[in-house]
Amino acid sequence: MTNKIALAIHGGAGTILRSTMTPELQAQYEMVLQQALNAGYEILEAGGSSVDAVEAAVTSLEDFPLFNAGKGAVFNNIGGHEMDAAIMSGKDLKAGAVCGVSHVKNPVALARAIMDHSEHVVLCGQGAEQFAKLQSLVFEDDAYFYNEQRYQQWQEALKEDRVQLDHSDKKFGTVGAVAMDMNGDIAASTSTGGMTNKKFGRMGDSPVIGAGTYANNNTCAISCTGHGELFIRSVVAYDVSCLIEYKGLSLKQACDLVVYDKLVKIGGEGGLIAIDKLGNIEMPFNSEGMYRACRNNNGLTEIKIYKD
C-alpha cells in the first residue's frame, strides 16, 4: 500500500482554437472534465482499483456528447457510429480491446468485459457486439448517438468525399484515463469514435495495445490521442514504457522524447497522458491544445485545454 493515489484524463488533442471557443463552451468542457475526474478519483479515494477508476472516468467522458467517444461518436461514411476502446491493467498485464462496434453505449465497458470475461484480448465488429449482448451490456439506438453538429460535420465531409477528424478544426477525438490506486497498481484506458466519414473499417491506435493504450506496473500507464496511423507505426505507448524500462529514462524524459521529438519528426500530431509507478503524471502534447485534467492526493489538481 502506497496510500498515494493519482488520476489523469484527456478528451482529445488537436487544433483547439481560442477564437472558436466561447466562455460558455469552455466552462462546459471544464465541468465535464471535472465530473469525469471526480468519477474516477472517488473510486481511488475509497480504496478501489485503478482499473475501476479509469473505466469510471472514461465512461463519464463517453457519456458527454461533445467528446468523440460513446454518445459523442462521429458519423462514419454510412451514417453509423463505429467505436473503439481498450483497457489494460498494469498489475498483471491483462488487457481488453474492442474495435468497430456500434450501438454499445459504453465501449470501455465492453473492453473491460473482454478483459475480465473472455479468453481473448481484441474482439471486432458484429462479433464483439454479440459478446456484449451475452455480457448484458447496455445498447442504445441511433437516436442516442445522434448529434446535430456531428451530423453536419458528416454531411460536409460527404460532400467533399473526405475523411475528417472530429471537429471542423483538426482535432483527434479520443478520450482516455490513467490511474494509480492505493496498492500502487496502475491502469490505462482509451475510447474513441474514430474519424468523421471514415470508410473501410478503419481502425486507429486507441484499441491497439502498445500503440494507443498500455499499462505495466514496472514502468507506466499510457493513453494516447493523435493521428492514429502514425501512433500505430510508432508503437507510441509501449515505446514510452521501453524507454523507461530499458533506457532508464524518467517518465517525463520518455514522454518528452516520444511526443516532442520522435512523433514531431514524422508529423505525428497529438499527445498522451501518462502515469508511472511512483504516481508521477505527465500530459504532453505537440498540438495546439489537449482537453486534460489530473489530480492526486498530494495537492495536485489541474484542468486545462490550451498550453499556458
Place this chain on the structure above:
Amino acid sequence: MTNKIALAIHGGAGTILRSTMTPELQAQYEMVLQQALNAGYEILEAGGSSVDAVEAAVTSLEDFPLFNAGKGAVFNNIGGHEMDAAIMSGKDLKAGAVCGVSHVKNPVALARAIMDHSEHVVLCGQGAEQFAKLQSLVFEDDAYFYNEQRYQQWQEALKEDRVQLDHSDKKFGTVGAVAMDMNGDIAASTSTGGMTNKKFGRMGDSPVIGAGTYANNNTCAISCTGHGELFIRSVVAYDVSCLIEYKGLSLKQACDLVVYDKLVKIGGEGGLIAIDKLGNIEMPFNSEGMYRACRNNNGLTEIKIYKD
C-alpha cells in the same frame, strides 16, 4: 548497397509431433517451405525490395492448404474464414494490416495495398473487403477455402463448443516472412486464418503492428506465431526491437530473452522469426516445433520443423 541478402519464413509453431507426421507429409511441408523461400529469395537476388520478397513468400505460404492462412484458413464458428495479415517496411516504418476479412485470396496482398494505397494502417472486416474490391484484388468463393480436414476440425470443435488452434495437436497456425534486400532495407509480414471455431470477431497478434509484426531498419524485422493474446499483451515484436535499440542487446540476445524467458514466464507458447540490420537471422520457438526456413547469400540454407 550491402549486397548481402537474407530471408526467413515460418509456417507456424506449436506441438508438432513426430508421431503424427508421416515421411510423405514432412516432405510435402519441406517442399512448400522451399517453394516459399525460393519465391522470396529470387526477388532479393534480382535486386528487388525486402517488402516485395516478404509479400511473395507469404503469398506462396497462403496458397498452400496445409498452413492456416489464405487458402488453408480454418473455419470460424459460423463456417466461414476470417483472415488477418500485416506487412511493414523497415525503411520508412510504413505498415498495412487487415483483420477479419473473408474471400480475399491473399490477405497479405490486401495488407500491402493498404500500406501503399490508403491513408490508413489497419482496415477491418467488410470495410476492408470493400477496399480490396476497389484495389481489384482477387476474391475466391467458399469452395476455394474448403478443406475436408479443416471442416472436420471445425465439426469437432463445434460439438465440444470450444475454440481450438488450427490442428488437433496444439498448433498456432500463422505464416510469416522477414527479409533484408541489397539496399539493407528490412521488412516483415505475417498472415493467419485464426482459430478454428473462433467467435466474436476475435483478433490475434498477427495484424497488430508491434505485437505479431514489426520492422525497423535501425533494429530488426519480426514475424511472430504463437498464443496471440499473450503476444499482444507482451507487444512481442516491438519488445525485441526495443531491447536492441534501448538496451544494446544483439538480435540473438533479444530474441532469446523474449521467447525463452519473458514469454515462457507467462505461458506464452510460440516463436518468431527475426532479421536484423546486419542480415543476422534468428528463429527461436519455445514450443515443440516450428515450420521454418531461411537462406542468405553467405551459404546459409535451412529448412526445419523440429528442434534438433
